[in-house]
Amino acid sequence: MEDFINTAEPVGSRTIARRYGFGISPATIRNEMADLEEMGYLEQPHTSAGRIPSERGYRYYVDHLMEPEEPGEEEKELIRKHIKLKSREIGTVIQQTGLILSQLTSYATLATSLCGRSAYRHIQLAPFGPGQAMVLVVLASGEVFHRLIPVPEGITPYDLESISSVLNAKLRGLTVKDIKFTILKEIYTELSYYRRVLDLAFELIQEALNVKEERVYHGGILSILSQPEFKNVERLQTLLGLLEQEDFLCGLLTSNSAQEGISICIGREFKNKEIRELSMVSTSYRITNDMYGVLAVLGPTRMHYARVAGVLKYVSENLLEELIKVFGK
Amino acid sequence: MEDFINTAEPVGSRTIARRYGFGISPATIRNEMADLEEMGYLEQPHTSAGRIPSERGYRYYVDHLMEPEEPGEEEKELIRKHIKLKSREIGTVIQQTGLILSQLTSYATLATSLCGRSAYRHIQLAPFGPGQAMVLVVLASGEVFHRLIPVPEGITPYDLESISSVLNAKLRGLTVKDIKFTILKEIYTELSYYRRVLDLAFELIQEALNVKEERVYHGGILSILSQPEFKNVERLQTLLGLLEQEDFLCGLLTSNSAQEGISICIGREFKNKEIRELSMVSTSYRITNDMYGVLAVLGPTRMHYARVAGVLKYVSENLLEELIKVFGK
């Protein structure tokens, strides 16, 4: 298993005997390997090649044999140094985390923005030139969405400010699902003073509610170019094309990493056909009951699972720690 | 020239005679081509192959022979349909524009965010959990930057609001370079009432000033995978790696497309060695004196210049038109 993971070449009986010297001869190893193949743990690309692990073999390895490999001290140092909230911009921190993870494993990484039932923290209407206003929506996850909307002539910055404060008073702390008709009605009566901007206000609420909540950052996707299994440019094209689609990645993360702790998905275990040559090691970290994130490493089936699992664990723990500094406990 | 652009194969004398039938024989064409080669407009990969254009040949072609190819009616329709400010988010519109451009040309596209001396339109401090505030900065270009900052205990949302309005009153309409010491001093006196938040206010100004102003969106970078000149995975890796670096792209755009109108940079004309197998067709659109953007198409030297120039021209005119709706004249 480990020899194949390192070399990407089928492993023969003589190689094992010579390289690892268990004190048994190639012939014995051949017999054992023939047994393992019959049991479905190994495969032969063609009759006179060595063996490679089957997906069942990988599964057995990650479930029973593998021991997550603790990253070295310098690596830990590097990780801690990169997951700092220097920039004070949560998206950037998560993206940075993905990058360092990808750099240390040399596989692609995926990272969701903080997700869960995210509440509104602030809604602001800012004046923006004649006939326009900029809607700013800040979510509890630290994400910010913005959009331009047209406003009728005659609306002053002061009006915008008033509307903002009404919206904030009514909506702050609520999640999208919490918003009920009664609240909208309250806002309506509150703003009836501003007869002429009422329609605008409701359009705005609509906008503020319509933000897309989850994003997926990716990093190091190009690292799969250096994996020998992806020398074929055409395959590469479909694969890279997929990995640039945020929707696709989002589905991948949500459907394959529900549990806490490290979880591993191998090749054909994916529901999606196009990525059946890949494996994913993922983990989720929970900041509050309502807020969590997912980190994942995506690489070829022949992935260095032990190392990836170890690094991923350490990275996700550090990220969680850093984010808790922002969001409190 | 056009045959090579379409087929990516060296063009021989017989091919020309047979395919285009000028009424002259291959032998005549051979003589002419030999002359053109001597003059430096054609090259021969090896003695018994056809000719391919040299970079000097491309240069002559785009300068004297080529006529920008007007896009077809359905294509124009498609372009107009995609460059709509539906989403009312300027970054998204620019990105969309890049995507449709890339789709129509099947090359990679680059697009800067709106750049120039961008003034502050709005600065907002929003409360964000205990001990934190979210700084929101809206620029005249429609870009929004955000960042979390720590605030001392005891600062109320009301305080934040007051600071915001002072900052807005003083800074709105100014560009980064306009901000002088006198203004900072004014803010200082204005906020002296808020003794205890003074430091915070200045830290905030610092943050608000430190936004990175220019971004580069890219789209369709993977389309270069389907170009036959990039079958080699290793080259591909360095190239794609470069094209993911925003700084690099930014430099590329600013140094190679200063002029108005379509400008074309071919192969070795780039200052940067790594992309000497590429060409770039670029144009800039100017919204106001202070605000402009750059659109570019990046492809192999063997690029369909006439078509790209035509599509790019139409797309950039449409984008400009659409953006003027937002920013007025």
Add this chain to the structure above:
DNA sequence: TTTTAGCACTCATTCAAGGAGAGTGCTAAC
């Protein structure tokens, strides 16, 4: 019963040789 040595066999890879095909340059004729 387990392990090992030996042997015939299989298959991918590499290399050289040779032919096909596309294209050229040059020369002489039109």
Add this chain to the structure above:
DNA sequence: GTTAGCACTCTCCTTGAATGAGTGCTAAAA
């Protein structure tokens, strides 16, 4: 100025043989 003819060049493809890594199976040894 244009064209036909011819010898020549170079890439590409196919073919065949050699190489080498690895296998399965059998019989002998431990």
